[in-house]
Amino acid sequence: MAERSDFRPNDTDELKDRWQAYIQDRRLNTTAQREAIVEMFLRTRDHVSIDELLTKVRKRQPKVGYATVYRTLKLLVDSGLAVERQFGDGQARYEVVGDHHDHLICVKCGLILEFEDDEIEQLQEKIASRLGGFTVLRHRHELYGLCPKAAGESDGACPNELRKK
Ligand SMILES: [Zn+2]
Ligand SMILES: [Zn+2]
Numbered sequence: 396m397a398e399r400s401d402f403r404p405n406d407t408d409e410l411k412d413r414w415q416a417y418i419q420d421r422r423l424n425t426t427a428q429r430e431a432i433v434e435m436f437l438r439t440r441d442h443v444s445i446d447e448l449l450t451k452v453r454k455r456q457p458k459v460g461y462a463t464v465y466r467t468l469k470l471l472v473d474s475g476l477a478v479e480r481q482f483g484d485g486q487a488r489y490e491v492v493g494d495h496h497d498h499l500i501c502v503k504c505g506l507i508l509e510f511e512d513d514e515i516e517q518l519q520e521k522i523a524s525r526l527g528g529f530t531v532l533r534h535r536h537e538l539y540g541l542c543p544k545a546a547g548e549s550d551g552a553c554p555n556e557l558r559k560k
Contacts, residue, residue, distance in 0.1 A: 401440065499540070
C-alpha cells in the first residue's frame with residue numbers, strides 16, 4: 396500500500412503550461428492576482444481550503460480577496476488542474492490533480508492522510524462485477540476517525556505533527 400506518498404506531479408511547469416493553454420482557449424484575462432493564486436496553488440502539496448490559500452497568497456498579494464481566490468479555484472477545477480474535495484466539515488478543499496488516491500481524515504484535528512491500495516481497488520472491481528457487471532467509473536474512499544493523539548492514546552502523536560518536526 397502506498398502511504399503518504401506524493402500522488403501529485405512534481406513538474407509545476409507542465410501544470411502551468413496547461414493553465415496557460417486553458418486561459419488562452421477561453422480568452423480569459425490574466426491578472427497578477429490570479430497568477431499569484433495559480434502559482435501558489437500548483438505548488439501546494441496538501442488539501443487547502445479557500446481561506447488557507449487566501450492566507451498564503453496574501454503574503455505576496457496583500458489585496459487579494461476571497462472572491463478572487465474562489466473564482467480562480469473554480470477555473471482550476473474546470474480546467475482539470477484542481478480537484479475539489481468535501482471532508483464533512485462543510486468546507487471545500489482543493490488539491491492539485493494527480494494519481495488516484497483515497498483519504499483518511501481525523502475528525503478532531505483535521506489531519507488528512509492519503510493512501511492507495513491495490514487490493515482495495517481490485518476488490519471494488521470484483522464487487523461491482525459480482526453485482527451484475529456494474530462498470531465503475533470513479534469512486535471515493537473516505538475513512539473518518541481519530542489520529543492517535545485525538546483518540547487520547549498515551550504517547551499518541553498526530554502524524555501531522557511528527558511530519559513537521
Ligand atoms: Zn481508490
Ligand atoms: Zn488527496
